[in-house]
Amino acid sequence: MAGFRPYAPLNVPKPFGENIWIVDGPEIRMDYGPASIPFPTRMTLVRLGDGRLWVHSPVAPEAALFDAVDELGEVAWLVAPNSLHYWFVADWQQRYPQAKTAAVPGLAEKAKRTFRIDAVLDGAGAPWPREEIDTVLVPGTAVSEAVFFHHASRAAILTDLIENFEPQRVVNPVYRWLVRLSGAAHPDGTAPIDLRLTFWPKRRAVRAVVAAILAWPCERVVMAHGLPYASDGAAELRRALRWAR
Template identity: 35%
Template structure:
């Protein structure tokens, strides 16, 4: 499994992933804490052959399902690292009763004063089956000033598949760090989202790692603020 170093003690790995017929891709973020323990945020599909790449970095101690959508590969991650603590979000136990959960990241907190996290309340998406709450929690790697998000924002660009580029243009999210019209139409309580975004924007981040789309290496806070002005119809801060 190829790992890309983003900053000191911070890596990502990407895999193909199709959603609604489009190649959206997916990305897992690996954070090494001060203890040497590793946190895997939004695990991709992992197999035994991936262990050496991860084990060279440290001990996989935490597996995180950061919202109600990104839990597809948690079972494989748990099988590979049964000793790791599995973190989920509110509602995941009901959605995945088969999945062992050891704790929740459903309120603001921090792991070893390195990795802070904050729920984004009220955020939802309009899916074919109806409106679906994401219950997403986002993360802030303080040492590298990096925000880590899953589905509260995307950044599709010329590196995306042609189909995804076209869809992103139609959905208003091409070459822009923001949600799509699916989330804009699906989110009913934008006041809750706005209150959460104020807390996120209070973090001193510059880089933004996304699960879908290209990483924003600089000026990420300004880009996210601008993206949410479009989403909310007003500035979140």
């Protein structure tokens, strides 16, 4: 049984601004202790200035999706944006062997599935033009996450630092209660409490990076789980990241 009512259509690039698309993928299940918890998936596509594509948090491979991506441009970059969102990068590398892959620090050692890493997103810079996609690293203990700002669309691109599940889309009432309890429920979605706690030991560094994120002239916010924000992005970032300020 599905855990969520999906943001249909799935595996279809949907415009989210100038030269940016979101793709809602199939539901996955994530091991959490002895339990297995369902999660919806989403990736983000950006067309760079040279016409090639930057792919954030690739979703499960699917032939029609690959065809749709190919219509948008050549894939240049695959991005594993945090310590949890990397599983399908290997499949996309197989489909796009010419693409380079960027990942957060330590993922080569932590990942439970092997894939090639060409660049590490350590916060000191990024391998793509900063004037197109600004890149910062929010350093954690169990999880670190790279956060991006696409200037053309004025969109902040996050993964799990904001989760914004709409309760009416959560099928199981127990899981709906857990989503609310964790703090990840719309209209006040943020990082779930267990994830926030993993950043606490590095809170000074996290606070400095979050200040840089809040300085972006943001209009839109997209994340891997839940309802994205098509407007009022700067205000939503201030609200959702208040725990780190």
